[in-house]
Amino acid sequence: xxxxxxxxxxxxxxxxxxxxxxxxxxxxxxxxxxxxxxxxxxxxxxxxxxxxxxxxxxxxxxxxxxxxxxxxxxxxxxxxxxxxxxxxxxxxxxxxxxxxxxxxxxxxxxxxxxxxxxxxxxxxxxxxxxxxxxxxxxxxxxxxxxxxxxxxxxxxxxxxxxxxxxxxxxxxxxxxxxxxxxxxxxxxxxxxxxxxxxxxxxxxxxxxxxxxxxxxxxxxxxxxxxxxxxxxxxxxxxxxxxxxxxxxx
Numbered sequence: 344x345x346x347x348x349x350x351x352x353x354x355x356x357x358x359x360x361x362x363x364x365x366x367x368x369x370x371x372x373x374x375x376x377x378x379x380x381x382x383x384x385x386x387x388x389x390x391x392x393x394x395x396x397x398x399x400x401x402x403x404x405x406x407x408x409x410x411x412x413x414x415x416x417x418x419x420x421x422x423x424x425x426x427x428x429x430x431x432x433x434x435x436x437x438x439x440x441x442x443x444x445x446x447x448x449x450x451x452x453x454x455x456x457x458x459x460x461x462x463x464x465x466x467x468x469x470x471x472x473x474x475x476x477x478x479x480x481x482x483x484x485x486x487x488x489x490x491x492x493x494x495x496x497x498x499x500x501x502x503x504x505x506x507x508x509x510x511x512x513x514x515x516x517x518x519x520x521x522x523x524x525x526x527x528x529x530x531x532x533x534x535x536x537x538x539x540x541x542x543x544x545x546x547x548x549x550x551x552x553x554x555x556x557x558x559x560x561x562x563x564x565x566x567x568x569x570x571x572x573x574x575x576x577x578x579x580x581x582x583x584x585x586x587x588x589x590x591x592x
Contacts, residue, residue: 382581386574393567393574397488397507405493406563413495416556423497425556432499438553439500441546442511444478447518454525458592465590470521473579477517480575481510481568496558509560509568512551516572519543528592547572 400406418424425432440446451474458467482504490507492498504510523543527536551565583590 379581379585383578386578386581389574390571390578393508393570394484394488396563397484397490397567400507400561400563401488401490405561409493409561409563410495412555412562413493413558416558417496422495425499435553435556436500438549439511439557442515442518442550442554444514447474447514450522451518454522458525463592465587466525466592469579469583469587469590469592470525473521473576474514474517476579477514477572477575478510480571481508481513484508484571485510490561490564492559493561498559499557500554500559502559506560507564507567508571509551509554509564511554512547512560512565512568513572513575515550516547516569517576519546520572520576525592 414422416426418426425435451470455467455470458464458470485505485507488507489505492502492506520543523539526539530536530539547569551569554560554565555562580591
């Protein structure tokens, strides 16, 4: 009887499973509303500021660093030739293809299909929404700002749209940040996740710099593309984490 009473007292002292908070089971906690508002407002202000800067550059002329950086990639007495050995041209063309629309859409389709097959349809919708909206945002700003392409050096790649912002820089920023976010969720070690984000940053920078080297964008176009891409990703991420956290990979 004494043994039974001790066993009963132990069972009584054990807390029921239902008393543990449900929130601890969620891998992604929603942001507080004040934090979400602050991040969203900051991203929107950055977007508007960059657009206003582009409008000003279109009317007043290139930024002070545009011409020196464009000419830095060219032979001093022949602005139609790239400085350096012959393989440099191949390198810049290869890097710029990393941001081309077709390869980016194909890889995005594979990523979305993979998430869908893994029953992460919310994450697949998040990826599709971020990348498709980025393409629309880039086209809209190009049309609104209306900045012509640089004529300081010869164009070494085919272009057909306006210059500001760089669509390669903007959309590759969104693509590689989203791809890094998706890949990182499958990696158990923090060091591996850090390596993925470093690789994504390197690809973003290389793609943008290649557009300057090929003479199809002012450096200010590329910087604007990077900043708009980061701001647009931050806006999507903060709003999704607060209102629909299960959609994040």
